[in-house]
Amino acid sequence: MVFDTVMGIEEAKKEVLKCARCGKCRSVCPVFLETGDETRVARGRISLAEAIFQGEIFYTPELRDYIYSCKKCLRCQAICPSEVNFSEIIDALLEGIEKNMGIPRLARLILRHLLPRRRLFDLTLSIASFGQRFIPGERRGTLRHLPLFFMGNRWLPPLAGQTVLNKYSHAKGPANPKMRVGFFVGCLTNYVYPDMADSLINVLNKLDIEVIVPSQQVCCGIPARSLGDSTAARKLAEKNREVFEAEHLDAIVSGCGTCTLTIKRDYLKILGESWRPMHDKIYDINVFLEKFTRYDTTPLDSTVTYHDPCHLRWGQGIVEEPRKVIGRCATLKEMASPERCCGGGGIFSLIYRDLSMKIGEHKIRSIERSGAEKVVTSCPGCMLQLSDLAAAKNLSVEILHVVELLDRTLKENGKAATAVKQKTGAGNQP
Ligand code: SF4
Ligand code: SF4
Structure with a gap:
């Protein structure tokens, strides 16, 4: 078992001991409410974590399935009367799976070599976007079924002809801005929802705010975190740090709840306290609008x-x-x-x-x-x-x-x- 190098393993072990096994998480967990399966709710997964940490059971494909089927929605954590930090536990388990069982080679390739290289990722997706038009198969309105390796059997709106990061490759804003704000775009907005980015930039500009959209920013790293690949997650976090720290911003905003959580909470864990000054400047767009406009x-x-x-x-x-x-x-x-x-x-x-x-x-x-x-x-x-x-x-x-x-x-x-x-x-x- 490889545990020594799992990030936050000691914290995870402490969190496991805090669980009172009360079962309150069963009343809210979306996965448990559909499956009724005790191994797919926080309490059950914590019991599995305890057994793994004590060396009583080992990582197997079955166990991996119990862990991967957690949505990481944090609903259980918000309701837990014992204040168990379930996030620490599930992150340690995901990393344990990656270290003991590995992840598919293609996923590793994408996470470690494609996501950190924005131009290459752009090129791959522009080929996909072009190919999307010719893929035979069902349509639901504007949604297309994408039988591509990176989207499984999901339905997707058409990929953007021009990405947000290519469109706003330099600063855009009013003549005498009151604030200088960086926009962390995120992959889905960049490639699928560019209209949302246009709106966010329009709104902030109208509010006398200069919006900087650093063109070299990369994925926040959530896919890597979700598959326990801490090497890929670190690589992405370091790249984003380099890009955003260079801009001397008053604040950083994001319109994606998951990206905001990742670049605030997770980067503090990955990059340590040196990220704190940037962490303190990151705002969800709604919070930013309420606080500063x-x-x-x-x-x-x-x-x-x-x-x-x-x-x-x-x-x-x-x-x-x-x-x-x-x-x-x-x-x-x-x-x-x-x-x-x-x-x-x-x-x-x-x-x-x-x-x-x-x-x-x-x-x-x-x-x-x-x-x-x-x-x-x-x-x-x-x-x-x-x-x-x-x-x-x-x-x-x-x-x-x-x-x-x-x-x-x-x-x-x-x-x-x-x-x-x-x-x-x-x-x-x-
Ligand atoms: S609600 Fe909290 S303390 Fe209760 S079983 Fe779930 S994780 Fe454990
Ligand atoms: S994070 Fe969400 S899906 Fe996972 S155990 Fe908690 S409530 Fe269930």
Whole structure:
């Protein structure tokens, strides 16, 4: 067993001992609620971790399946009365799997050699984007079934003709900006949702904020973290550090809940305390807008419902800020259980596609029953999953990012808008 080199193994062992085996996590875990399988909930996985750490059981394909089927949604962690840091445990298990059993060669190649080389990754995806047009097979509206190695059997909107990082390869902004803000774009926004990036940049520019989009930034590293490849995760984190530290920014914003959580929380673990000054400047876009800007709008004549991305709500405790932004743009009609997971989530939704869609069925029913014209969320991963779910159910509902709604409102009904410069930094959690 290779444990000595697993990052955070000692912390994980301590966290395992904190679990009181109360089973409260069973009441909320989206995977357990669908499968009813004790080995697929935090309590069961913690028992497995304890047995592994004590050398009573070994890594096997069956055990790997129990660990990979965790969505890392952090719902259990948010509700746990014993405050078990489940994230530490699952990360150590994933890394243990990678070190003891390895990961598929192709995945390793992509994580270690493709993701850190942006030009090469661009080239690969532009070939895929071109090929996407000629792939025979089913279509659901604009969604295409992609039988490509990196998307399994997911459905995807067309890949962007021009990526965000190529489009905004240098600074863009007002003449006398009040703040200089870096935009961490993230892969899904860069390659699939460039409109969301356009909106985020438009909104910030309108608020007198200069937006820097460093063209050499790379993937946040979440796919590597999800497969326990700490070498690849470190390589990506170091590259992003080099790129963003060079820009001397007042703040860094991201429109993806998962990217924000990764570059804040995980980079602190990967890069250590030297990342702290940058960590303190990183903001989810909703939090940034609420903290540093003021704008006056007349809400559009439209009803929207909001879906809470897990990594925003459970990972960072961000609940009110997106709702406040939406409230200034339209009539917010809460769906039943807006906090319930949509079933999406990177590697999980590729490996466990059927389970992912089953989890999402509750969400799509809630959306339908809300009667809202639009679903707004704040994570491109959730947008992808919601599009897939809506298309599968033939539900005609527009799916938008919060900043797209705000951009539209400022264009149609905006009155005054500006940034309110104040100190960024400490106290900005997690
Ligand atoms: S809720 Fe927390 S303490 Fe209770 S079983 Fe789950 S992980 Fe353990
Ligand atoms: S992180 Fe999510 S999927 Fe994993 S055990 Fe906790 S609640 Fe279940």
